[in-house]
Amino acid sequence: SVFFSLTIYDKAAQSLLNKLIRSNLVNTTNQVEVLQRDPSSPLYSVKSFEELRLKPQLLQGVYALGFNRPSKIQETALPMMLAEPPQNLIAQSQSGTGKTAAFVLAMLSHVDPENKWPQCLCVSPTYELALQTGKVIEQMGKFYPEVQLVYAIRGNKLERGTKLQEQIVIGTPGTVLDWCQKLKFIDPRKIKVFVLDEADVMIATQGHQDQSIRIPRMLPKTCQMLLFSATFEDTVWNFAKRIVPDPNIIKLKREEETLDTIKQYYVICNSKEEKFQALCNIYGAITIAQAMIFCHTRKTAGWLAGEVSREGHQVALLSGEMQVEQRAAVIERFRDGKEKVLVTTNVCARGIDVEQVSVVINFDLPVDRDGNPDNETYLHRIGRTGRFGKRGLAINMVDSRFSMNILNRIQEHFNKKIEKLDTDDLDEIEKIAN
Numbered sequence: 001s002v003f004f005s006l007t008i009y010d011k012a013a014q015s016l017l018n019k020l021i022r023s024n025l026v027n028t029t030n031q032v033e034v035l036q037r038d039p040s041s042p043l044y045s046v047k048s049f050e051e052l053r054l055k056p057q058l059l060q061g062v063y064a065l066g067f068n069r070p071s072k073i074q075e076t077a078l079p080m081m082l083a084e085p086p087q088n089l090i091a092q093s094q095s096g097t098g099k100t101a102a103f104v105l106a107m108l109s110h111v112d113p114e115n116k117w118p119q120c121l122c123v124s125p126t127y128e129l130a131l132q133t134g135k136v137i138e139q140m141g142k143f144y145p146e147v148q149l150v151y152a153i154r155g156n157k158l159e160r161g162t163k164l165q166e167q168i169v170i171g172t173p174g175t176v177l178d179w180c181q182k183l184k185f186i187d188p189r190k191i192k193v194f195v196l197d198e199a200d201v202m203i204a205t206q207g208h209q210d211q212s213i214r215i216p217r218m219l220p221k222t223c224q225m226l227l228f229s230a231t232f233e234d235t236v237w238n239f240a241k242r243i244v245p246d247p248n249i250i251k252l253k254r255e256e257e258t259l260d261t262i263k264q265y266y267v268i269c270n271s272k273e274e275k276f277q278a279l280c281n282i283y284g285a286i287t288i289a290q291a292m293i294f295c296h297t298r299k300t301a302g303w304l305a306g307e308v309s310r311e312g313h314q315v316a317l318l319s320g321e322m323q324v325e326q327r328a329a330v331i332e333r334f335r336d337g338k339e340k341v342l343v344t345t346n347v348c349a350r351g352i353d354v355e356q357v358s359v360v361i362n363f364d365l366p367v368d369r370d371g372n373p374d375n376e377t378y379l380h381r382i383g384r385t386g387r388f389g390k391r392g393l394a395i396n397m398v399d400s401r402f403s404m405n406i407l408n409r410i411q412e413h414f415n416k417k418i419e420k421l422d423t424d425d426l427d428e429i430e431k432i433a434n
């Protein structure tokens, strides 16, 4: 249905965007939670890639990528995945914590380059995400050219009767299923490692979910099953258990965001023009390194970006009709400081992290579809994790009784006072910067 395809598009696009704009590993101080299938077996964790006894060609690939040491999740996930006999794993951690790199290394370690047939199968929810993972395989396997990769994605048409020689197959569930079952390009009984990536995105469409469950049924009992997800609701968990028998489980909690280090203000205005004027007054009074401004609609965002630009500020606009790559390019430029103001809509920026922003302006307050305060979005927009606990400033524009009511409810929800700010009083604005 339209609803589901929108959901998957949204989630998959978000995930791809985060991958494209990420220049660093997301670090977290949270401990990994490990649930072992056999609690009596010792739990290994490694602090260096050498300890893993990787093939020299792979270690070279790892270092060429600039990885010095395993990430938090890799410390425990890699020894489990590389153990003999191989163990099954369900792993959950937020995007950017090193899951892809981990399972790519596991796949590359388990293939026998002498054998010219598919041995590892990896499924991703979309064409673009499959290509992205493929790139990581190619980079990490750069010094291991005997191992070859093929994409099982729509558009990649092979002749009937083809028997694939590549050791690794990466693709989307529908095509992978066809290649195993109908077209028989792959002999599923010879697969040693099966990876299901982005399980939470995958289950957003029923079709994908069904296909993803049918693939593992064709694989041998001895095949290593690995499943990854950025989030872990019950639906993901139930799906994961149907795919991965006797799993080890690794979870890495996301760091909690708080409003503790944020100064919050609101400004009363009567129209969008007045809100824009208030914004100009704030810019006139304090130095703002970089700001993100959130609007409710694309139309307002477009209008505001035009006005801000006329004031002589370099402004970036992130809008819903843009292609994912275009959006990534905008965020990348902003992240690199090429623009100082980013105007965006709520929907567009959901789930995207730009850490260095010190000022957030809610040109419109976040509300959900029913017109209730969207507290979660509010927190995510302006909140900070303990570790990035730099002080921040949030300014909310109120332009009606309705939005005043939303503001009051947000205030009550977090039990944190939002102070009133008079933007006609320069001295008062200057004070908030200190």
Ligand SMILES: Nc1ncnc2c1ncn2[C@@H]1O[C@H](COP(=O)(O)OP(=O)(O)OP(=O)(O)O)[C@@H](O)[C@H]1O
Binding pocket: 015, 018, 019, 022, 023, 024, 025, 026, 065, 066, 067, 068, 069, 070, 071, 074, 093, 094, 095, 096, 097, 098, 099, 100, 101, 102, 230
């Ligand atoms: N051990 C490491 N040391 C340094 N950088 C790493 C390490 N592992 C991964 N990275 C880099 O960190 C970024 C995130 O890693 P990766 O894509 O594997 O995370 P992920 O959890 O799979 O996130 P996503 O779900 O968004 O893909 C990538 O740019 C990757 O190259």
